[in-house]
Amino acid sequence: MIDYIKGEVAELTPASVTIECRGIGYQMNISLNTYGAISNKPNVKLYVHEAIREDAHVLFGFMDKHERELFLLLISVSGVGPSTARVILSSLSSKELENVIATENAAVLQSVKGIGAKTAQRIIVDLKDKIKFTDESGTIQLPAKDDLSETGHAAVSALVMLGFVQTASQKVVSKIIRESPALPVEAVIKEALKRL
Numbered sequence: 001m002i003d004y005i006k007g008e009v010a011e012l013t014p015a016s017v018t019i020e021c022r023g024i025g026y027q028m029n030i031s032l033n034t035y036g037a038i039s040n041k042p043n044v045k046l047y048v049h050e051a052i053r054e055d056a057h058v059l060f061g062f063m064d065k066h067e068r069e070l071f072l073l074l075i076s077v078s079g080v081g082p083s084t085a086r087v088i089l090s091s092l093s094s095k096e097l098e099n100v101i102a103t104e105n106a107a108v109l110q111s112v113k114g115i116g117a118k119t120a121q122r123i124i125v126d127l128k129d130k131i132k133f134t135d136e137s138g139t140i141q142l143p144a145k146d147d148l149s150e151t152g153h154a155a156v157s158a159l160v161m162l163g164f165v166q167t168a169s170q171k172v173v174s175k176i177i178r179e180s181p182a183l184p185v186e187a188v189i190k191e192a193l194k195r196l
Contacts, residue, residue, distance in 0.1 A: 005061070009038065017061060019044065028061030029082075032090035037063040051082050059084065067094050077126045079119050088112050089114040099129045103187050152177050164196055167177040172196055 009019035014035045018027045028046060029056045029111065030038075038044045046061035047068045054117040060082060067089060074085035080120040091112045101124055102194070104188045109120035148156065152173050176183065183191070 002048045002050055002059070004045055004047045005059075006043070008043050009041065012039070017044075017046070019046065019061075019134050026059060028059040031067070031086050032060045034061060034063040048187060049082075058082070070094055070097060073127050073130055074123065077119075077123050077141055079122060084114055084119075087114060098131050099182060099184075102125050103184050104128065105184065105186075146174065148174060149177060149181075151183070151188060154185045155192060158185070158189050159192055159196070162193075168196060 005019050005021055005026050007019040007026075009017060010020045010025050011018040011027075012035070014032055015029065016027055017030050017035075017038065018025045020026075024158075028048065030046070034046070046063065047065050049060040049062070049068055049071060049185070051058045051060065060068075060071065062071060071082075071089060073083050074080050074088060075082055080088075088097065088109070092108070096108075099105075104124050106117065106124060109115050109123060110117060115123075116156040148170065152170075155173045155176075156166065158167045159173070160166050169192065172195050173188060176188050176191050176195075180187075
């Protein structure tokens with residue numbers, strides 16, 4: 001199995017790249033994220049997944065091992081093929097995809113072309129326990145603000161509507177956002193309900 005290919009970029013389009021390595025040109029399908037990462041670079045190193053079918057051997061190239069791991073997880077889900085996985089990784093960055101799966105945000109997945117409600121739910125159910133959702137993995141960080149962020153204000157409003165005291169809600173939400181600034185509103189509210 002090919003682990004990676006390192007060489008000179010011979011041709012590059014948003015959907016594919018040809019890398020020349022020792023006189024051989026390897027054409028690989030790539031995501032838009034990988035395209036963005038390797039644009040304007042004369043030499044690159046891409047990690048490879050080789051899909052062997054009856055009619056073809058197709059190479060997929062990835063800017064890093066992490067993107068390749070996510071691709072392999074996606075194609076392990078029933079109903080998600082390599083082309084669909086590539087579209088998902090073109091629509092969302094690796095970190096955004098992890099965030100979406102960890103927070104069970106099916107709506108974002110459904111916004112990806114070709115992903116319906118059932119497939120979005122299947123991806124979340126199958127991969128939720130396999131995704132590492134930690135700050136070390138570089139999940140999306142919201143910009144720090146002196147007071148509550150927009151997410152924090154939305155969470156406090158929701159808690160007040162649910163009958164909780166505003167001052168107590170603000171205190172808890174502020175603490176949650178300091179601990180995990182990447183959490184979306186729904187996750188902040190869920191965590192606050194456990195602590196209030």
